[in-house]
Amino acid sequence: MADTRVGRRYALALFRTAKQGDVVRSVEDDLNGIAGLIEKDESFRTFLFSPYVGREEKIGIVERVFSDRITAITMTALRLLVSKRREDEIIVVRDEFVQLRREAEGVLHVLVTSAEALENDQRQQIEMKLARKLGRTIEADYAIDAHLIGGVRVEYDNFVLDGSVRGQLRRLRDRLTRDVLKQN
Amino acid sequence: MSEAATKPSSGTVIVRTIVGIALMVGGMFVSKQFAEQFKTIEAQFGVPLDLGKTVATIGVLLIIFPVIQIFFIDPLRNAIAERNTNLENTFSEAESLRSQMETMKRDYEARLQAAESQAREQIQNSIREAQALRQTLMAEATEKADEMVRRAQEEIESEKQKVLTELRVGVVNLALAAAEKVVGENMDTDKNRKLVTEFIDNVEVAR
Numbered sequence: 001m002a003d004t005r006v007g008r009r010y011a012l013a014l015f016r017t018a019k020q021g022d023v024v025r026s027v028e029d030d031l032n033g034i035a036g037l038i039e040k041d042e043s044f045r046t047f048l049f050s051p052y053v054g055r056e057e058k059i060g061i062v063e064r065v066f067s068d069r070i071t072a073i074t075m076t077a078l079r080l081l082v083s084k085r086r087e088d089e090i091i092v093v094r095d096e097f098v099q100l101r102r103e104a105e106g107v108l109h110v111l112v113t114s115a116e117a118l119e120n121d122q123r124q125q126i127e128m129k130l131a132r133k134l135g136r137t138i139e140a141d142y143a144i145d146a147h148l149i150g151g152v153r154v155e156y157d158n159f160v161l162d163g164s165v166r167g168q169l170r171r172l173r174d175r176l177t178r179d180v181l182k183q184n
Numbered sequence: 185m186s187e188a189a190t191k192p193s194s195g196t197v198i199v200r201t202i203v204g205i206a207l208m209v210g211g212m213f214v215s216k217q218f219a220e221q222f223k224t225i226e227a228q229f230g231v232p233l234d235l236g237k238t239v240a241t242i243g244v245l246l247i248i249f250p251v252i253q254i255f256f257i258d259p260l261r262n263a264i265a266e267r268n269t270n271l272e273n274t275f276s277e278a279e280s281l282r283s284q285m286e287t288m289k290r291d292y293e294a295r296l297q298a299a300e301s302q303a304r305e306q307i308q309n310s311i312r313e314a315q316a317l318r319q320t321l322m323a324e325a326t327e328k329a330d331e332m333v334r335r336a337q338e339e340i341e342s343e344k345q346k347v348l349t350e351l352r353v354g355v356v357n358l359a360l361a362a363a364e365k366v367v368g369e370n371m372d373t374d375k376n377r378k379l380v381t382e383f384i385d386n387v388e389v390a391r
Contacts (some may be wrong), residue, residue: 122384130389163379169367173357
């Protein structure tokens with residue numbers, strides 16, 4: 001089971017090393033690629049997380065798959081994680097690494113969820129408004145959730161800007177329920 | 185009757201004895217001397233009269249009277265006196281016991297009365313206490329019953345309000361579910377785009 005504290009330690013060490021070599025973005029891309037493969041490829045995931053497969057065998061396969069696709073720093077980190085039987089920390093290491101990179105660059109990560117895919121101009125307008133109001137560089141991830149019915153919801157730090165139809169209906173329900181309870 | 189007064193002196197005894205002897209001898213002599221005359225009288229009158237013997241007999245009685253007195257009359261008298269004394273003692277003892285019993289009886293009756301009076305008073309106290317307790321218990325029971333009724337009424341009212349609230353909240357949820365369905369069915373890309381534009385224009389961004 002993944003432990004955020006362990007993953008964060010590995011991520012911190014990797015980030016410092018990558019920063020020294022000025023290859024932070026490259027390492028991040030590598031980690032995204034590895035994490036993406038783990039998330040999408042079930043057979044690879046099963047193999048990597050299997051307790052019955054030996055360490056040496058895992059390291060051999062991982063080197064064969066990734067050695068010419070990722071940086072040396074990432075490869076070293078990956079080899080270390082596998083040899084220490086910390087394969088299940090790879091996703092956490094990726095997430096923490098990205099977080100560290102954003103903190104170092106002063107970038108604000110924003111999650112924009114909409115009922116339908118947003119046009120490019122709409123995306124730009126959202127990012128520009130947020131960058132202007134918050135005075136920070138915005139890095140947005142976009143997701144689609146038909147459950148919102150319509151409109152858009154923006155999440156960053158501990159804030160949520162809910163402009164979705166679902167959100168409005170929820171707020172209406174809360175107000176009406178509060179009024180009903182007040183009557184008693 | 186004192187013993188000193190009744191007991192004859194030794195002088196009297198001697199005199200009586202001498203007189204007795206004299207009479208006895210004299211009487212015998214007379215009886216012997218006048219035996220024929222006495223027989224004639226007896227034959228004539230049918231009465232056996234012999235004065236000589238009579239006097240002799242009196243003399244003998246006078247002689248033997250002290251002996252009788254010493255060995256019979258005095259002991260008898262003493263015995264009678266002793267018996268009288270015993271009887272008197274017994275009577276006085278009985279009288280004393282009787283008066284003691286009277287005193288004890290009075291004492292016991294007094295104590296019995298006191299005990300009865302105390303018992304009666306305790307019973308009265310117990311009755312009063314029981315009555316007071318009854319009053320208290322009844323008052324408590326009434327109060328509890330009233331409290332239970334009040335609580336039951338409060339609970340009923342509370343349940344009623346709870347049900348009404350649930351009903352109203354249910355109505356709100358139903359209405360919003362219907363609104364959600366209607367909005368969802370009527371949503372299209374243009375309306376969605378309009379919503380996004382409105383959001384971008386009006387959103388208040390918090391720091």
